Amino acid sequence: MKTFNAIFWIMCVMSALFSACSKDVAGGVTEETNSIAGVIYNSDQKVASGVEVLARSVADTTRLYKDTTDSQGSFAFKFKEEGLYGVSAKTSDLAYYELVEYKGATLNVEASLNKFTSFTGKLTLSGADYNEPIQVFIPGSPWAVYTNENLEFEIDSVPEGSYYVYVRSPDQSRFNDAYFWVSLLPDTLKGSQGPLPTSLATQAPSDDKNSVYEEADNSPFNFNWTIPMSSEYGLVGWWPMNYISKDSSSIQYISDARGRTDVGVVYGKTFLDSGVLGQSLVLRGSNDFVVIESDRGVLDSATALTLEAWIYLEDLNETEDVTNYRKNLIGKVGFGNSDDRSVFSLAIIKNECEVEGSPVLAFFIADGSGTSLDCANAVVDPNAIKVGEWLYTTSVWNGQTLSLYVNGAFVASRGVSVDVLTPSIESLYFGKENLNFRLDEVRWSTVAISASDVLYRYYNQGGVQ
Known part of the structure; x- marks a missing residue:
């Protein structure tokens, strides 16, 4: 409602x-x-x-x-x-x-009463091959249809105007219900690229690069819509950062909200402060970090990975004598030990991976067999990282390509040689670098979400256009 x-x-x-x-x-x-x-x-x-x-x-x-x-x-x-x-x-x-x-x-x-018009569309279910009928309708109206075996539909004899169109999920365990916006005016045929969360429903169309609105295409369909994947589907770790607990030995820890991995042991003076959704984890300097000793095998043999996190950089803690660096934000990393079997790292880099000048965001991946996290298997944001504001970062690996998104917008992609993750003994770390930053709503899942999913989740979690 x-x-x-x-x-x-x-x-x-x-x-x-x-x-x-x-x-x-x-x-x-x-x-x-x-x-x-x-x-x-x-x-x-x-x-x-x-x-x-x-x-x-x-x-x-x-x-x-x-x-x-x-x-x-x-x-x-x-x-x-x-x-x-x-x-x-x-x-x-x-x-x-x-x-x-x-x-x-x-x-x-x-x-x-207005003149009749009509529009056509084709649905895609993110990461699924599906051909059963899906209901598409204008809320509270007689205009309701089902898709054909190719997930195509047409709604005709509707009045000219602007409406929200609902698509009912065919599988609630995997996909969300979604609504899309269409403008069917005499001189304008516009619609949303992706599903619209409630938080966006009060915004008019925008030409901003992050906009979910676009001019409709007339061939072969006016609209091509992707139904959003449930954020629970494929989820193997979720860290809301709302509580720091203590055990009987007064060891502080944070917990995976789904209980799939070990708890994260808190080191240093790490504390909680205001975040995007509730509280956030505050890490200041290399002595403040969190270690999740074991992921309990949730990433073993994975052929896809999505890492989502809200990040707020307070201070890069740069010094004049260090001209290049790589600082881990979130990663399953060995930090260069003799038996390093790193798997991934979301990091801030400077003057690495053929990007010179300002610090940038990068995501590295390795197969966990002992190969290093190198630039050949990394995707890098070409834009300087922003300090002093919350950034919603999404890193997606589909077994062939790495893609990086910031605040719902695609920024870069790269083909990689890693096609499967082998079991790795490395722990998962939040921080452990000379860096002051905050983390909120960290999630990882063993599915590769689509660009439409990324934008949908960004706005659902309070992102603004």
Whole structure:
């Protein structure tokens, strides 16, 4: 319901995109008052009589109310259940749709029937080969279809306007329900590249490089949408950083929220402070770090890996006598010991991997057999790392390619020779470098998420455009 509340408010705020907007009128549901009432006009602004009008509950689609406009174009519905309703009407060549929220006071609607239009789309399920029908619909409306065996769909005879389109997950254990935004106006056909979290529903389209909006394509489909993968699917480690606990020996530790790996033993003066979601782990200098002695084999034989983390750099602690360096933020690393069997490292590097000048973010991977974390198997952000602000970093390895994202935006990729991870005895480390920084919401999973998933998770976790 939270999602649909956001949809309702944006539809009223962006009134220029809609043919109607409702308002509360004092009163309640009695024998004398209505829940939703209004007048419908034709496109020439003359009243539309004899038109069937529907009001369908968004929360319970079986709650459907019908009325037919009278000679004055008026219609009315009486019901007691509060919530969001889709109000729609349709003639042989015109239609109307609006999403309204009934809160116990009568809603008055003045609406115009608009010309028909249609749009097409093709769905992709991230990391899955799927051909069963998937439901695609406009909330609270009669416009609902199922995809064909190629996950293609067409919704036709819809009124011109801007709407949110829902796609129902075919497998809740692996994929999320999602909604997408479309603008079907006479001179504009736009839609979202990826699924929209509630936090983005109040934002108008943007030309920013991080934007989820794009001009629609007319061949072969107007929209190509990827259904978001559940953040629980393939998850093998999650560190929310909200608590530091003590055992009977007063050893401090943080815990994997899913219990798949060992606890992380806290060293130095490491402490918690405000983060992106709740608290964050604060590490200042090489004596502040966390060690997870064993990942309990969760990465053994993995052919894909996604590492997500919010990072806030306070100070790079640079000195004039050190012109190049590599400083680990998060990694399963051996720190160059004689039997180093490192697997991965998200690090800050300077004057390494053919990138000179300012410090940058890099992600290294090795197979865990004893090969080093070298630049041949690393992806590097060409942009200088930002200090003094939260950054959502996502590193993705799919068995062939490394990809790096910052704040939901793709920044770099590179083909690598690592195709599988072998068992490694190395511990996992947060920090252990001369670096002052904060960590929040660290996750790793043994699936390679898509660019659409990255952007969706960024906005879902409070990222702003």
